[in-house]
Amino acid sequence: MTYEFVPPIYPDETIYSYAARLHVYWAEKNHRKTAKRLFGKAPINIDQRLPLGIEHIARATGNEVDTLLQHHTFYPLFSGFVSCPIALKEAMLSKSGKNLANASSVAQAGIASLGGSRYCPLCIERDKLQYGIAYWHLSHQLQGVTCCTTHDVELVQVEQCTRKFELPPQQDESNGVIASKDALRLARLLLRFNSDFEFNIPDCREDYWGGPSELLRLKNQYRGQNVDMAVLMEAVNLLSEKVFNFRILSENVVFNLIHCTDYYCHPTKHIFLCFVLDLLSVRQPETSVNRDLHNQILERDRFKTIGYYQLGINQLRPTSREVNRSVNYVKSIARQIGVKYQKRTKFITPDIEARIIAKAKAGVHRQTIAYEEGVSVSTVELFINGVLGLSEKRRNLRKESRRKDARQSLLNTMSNLPELTRKNIKKAIYADYMWLYRHDKTWLYQTLPAARNRTKL
Incomplete structure (x- = not known):
């Protein structure tokens, strides 16, 4: 059903913003009625990035489904980074968000602090002059985009209830804070990727066709099949702290993005890693000058070791400490020149x-x-x-010691915080709780406080 007066959706406007604007135009006071009218369901949570109920709002407003999906959501971007784009599309067209989180890889994103809604103070004034009302811009909402790429200022983040249809503030007298160059470059790269999939123009995909592994190869960061993860994580964490004020990627995620071809995660994580690798300097290959210097150092330490042996020092460990080499190194030189070295022998009485x-x-x-x-x-x-039996006895001793410690930990927690529920006790002492659950379940359930009935009012 299409209603008599439905204003058009504006450029770069989110579905949530469109619904909020219609809520204002219709002078509707009840958000549930607006949700029922546009999405056929109330209440409903409408995300700024991956909204639900697109098929229903398209019918209600006379818009094309593909137009809303491709140009007013981040479906194009997410479709390139999920295992099943069809499942994601079906979830967004439907009115149920049951499968949306898993289909979009958002459930395991771990970047909740980059959520919420954002607006640009300068875009507010521009929209009011051009359209008479300020609205939420899609290009401001993607996790990882922290600045407006039109005005080069930082976005203002606000928390809101996605079941209520609210527009951004219609007045913001601040001129905005100038964004950092790294934040701007990352924002433009994220939006370029979305545009790449939106218009099917392989711009970013040609620049980053091989993903993180190919970028590492181009930067000469591989040593055989391995990457120096300590150096890489230092660069990742440094830029992450600079742009987001927290670490967005764990070492496990970085490793999987590099080595696993079937690893799916939030697009922002993949693109941010590519962004970091693109900024890495090219590691210079080992040259003949470096090899000559290395050989000179080896020859110097060799003569130094021989000098100690000629002085009558035949103990391996003191010699290795003096030349700052391994015991095997000084031992091999002793064998080469026929020096008898002192061996450590230990007689067990x-x-x-x-x-x-x-x-x-x-x-x-x-x-x-x-x-x-x-x-x-x-x-x-x-x-x-x-x-005979000593090894088994030691295992039992360790188990009993662990049981005693876990029980005492549980009793101390219940004594110090008697108001805690079973769930909160589990969170407070997770390791001890799970050990008791696996090895001492009967005692655990006898000791825990009675389960509380949380009946909905």
């Missing part, structure tokens, strides 16, 4: 063996026993395995 077994039976850690007796950990393990 019956007294040492008895003490090791006694400490093992008492539950002392293997490394502690090895340190106290001056032997290796493998030697301690050898004696433990040589006593």
Whole structure:
């Protein structure tokens, strides 16, 4: 059903903004009535980026479904980064958001602080002059876009209820804060990617056709099949803190984006990693000058080691410390020149063996026993395995010790915070709670407070 007077949707306007503007034009006071009228369902949550009920609002306003989907949502961008674009499209056309989060990879995004709605103070004034009313711009709403690419100023973020249809403030006297160059470059790149998929022009896809792995290859960051993750994460975190004031990518996500071809995540994460890699300087390949310098250092340390042997020092570890090389390095040189070096021999006496077994039976850690007796950990393990049933006994001792600690942790938490529910207790001591759940469930359920009935009023 199309209503008699429905104003057109404005350029770069979100579906949510369009509904809010119609709510104002119709002088409707009840948001549920507007939702029912436009989306056929009330209440309904309409996201600025990936809204629901597009098919119904298209019929109600006389707009084309594809026009709303392609030019007034971020479906084009997300469709290029999800495993099943058809499922995402069907979720957005329907009135149910049950499958939208999973279909769009937003559920595991971990970037909630980049949500909310944003507006540009200068766009507010421009829209009022041109259209008589300010509205929400789609280009301001994508997670990762923190500035207006038209006026080069930072966006103002506001929190709002997506079940109520509200327009941005119609007056903002501030001239805006000038955005940083990195924030502007990232915003333009994110919107370029969306435009790429929106108009099917492979602009960004040609620039970043191979994704993060190809960018790393072009920057000469690979060493064989490996990447120096410490160096890479330092660059990622530095730029993330600079643009967002928090770290947007974990090392696990970065690793998967580089090495896994079937890893799907929020588009902002993928594009931000490409953005960081694009700014990385090209790592210079190893030259003959570098190799010559390395060989000179090796030759210097070799003569230094030989000098110690000629002085009569035949102990490996003191020599390795003096030349700042490994024990194997100084040992190999000793063998090459025929120097007899002092070996560390350790004879295990019956007294040492008895003490090791006694400490093992008492539950002392293997490394502690090895340190106290001056032997290796493998030697301690050898004696433990040589006593029938001792290894099993030590496992049981560790389990009982863990049970005691977990029980005490639960009792302390319940004593200090008696008002906590079962769910909150689990959050407070998650590791201890889950250990008891797996290994001591009967005691756990007998000790926990009674479950509370949360009946809806």
